[in-house]
Amino acid sequence: MWVIVHAFSGMALGALLTTRSLWEIAIWALLLHMVLDIIPHWDYTRLVRRVRWGAADAGLAVTALVLARAVFGLEWGIIVAGAVSAMPDFELLDTLVGLKRPRLFPSHRPWFPHGSCAPLPGVITQGAIVIASFLLLVFL
Numbered sequence: 267m268w269v270i271v272h273a274f275s276g277m278a279l280g281a282l283l284t285t286r287s288l289w290e291i292a293i294w295a296l297l298l299h300m301v302l303d304i305i306p307h308w309d310y311t312r313l314v315r316r317v318r319w320g321a322a323d324a325g326l327a328v329t330a331l332v333l334a335r336a337v338f339g340l341e342w343g344i345i346v347a348g349a350v351s352a353m354p355d356f357e358l359l360d361t362l363v364g365l366k367r368p369r370l371f372p373s374h375r376p377w378f379p380h381g382s383c384a385p386l387p388g389v390i391t392q393g394a395i396v397i398a399s400f401l402l403l404v405f406l
C-alpha cells in the first residue's frame with residue numbers, strides 16, 4: 267500500500283490506543299502495516315514515473331505527520347503510530363530506481379500473501395482507508 271495510507275491508518279490506530287505505551291503502539295502499528303499489505307491494492311512501483319509517485323507519496327506522508335503534530339497538536343502516540351506504520355515501506359525505495367534487494371519486513375517477503383489488484387479498485391480501496399482513518403481522527 268502507499269506510504270500515505272499506512273501513515274493515516276497508523277495515526278487512526280494510534281488514536282484508538284492513546285492509553286497504551288509508545289512501544290505497544292509501535293508494535294500494533296507494525297502489525298497494522300502487515301494486515302493492510304494483505305488487502306488487494308494497487309502500487310505505482312511499476313510505473314515509468316514511479317520515482318515521482320514515490321516522492322509525492324512519501325512527501326505527503328511526512329507532511330501529514332508533521333502537520334498532525336505541529337498544527338493540530340495530536341498526541342505523540344498518534345504520530346508514532348503513523349510514522350512506525352509507514353516506515354517499513356522505506357525499504358522499498360530501491361524499487362523506484364530499478365533495484366530489488368531482499369526484503370526484511372515480513373509483509374514484503376516473497377512468501378507473504380501480498381494483495382494486489384487493478385488500478386481502479388486498488389486506488390479506491392486505499393482512498394477509502396485514508397478517508398475512514400481521517401474521519402476516525404477527526405471524530406474520536
Ligand SMILES: [Zn+2]
Nearest residue numbers: 267303354355
Ligand atoms: Zn508495505
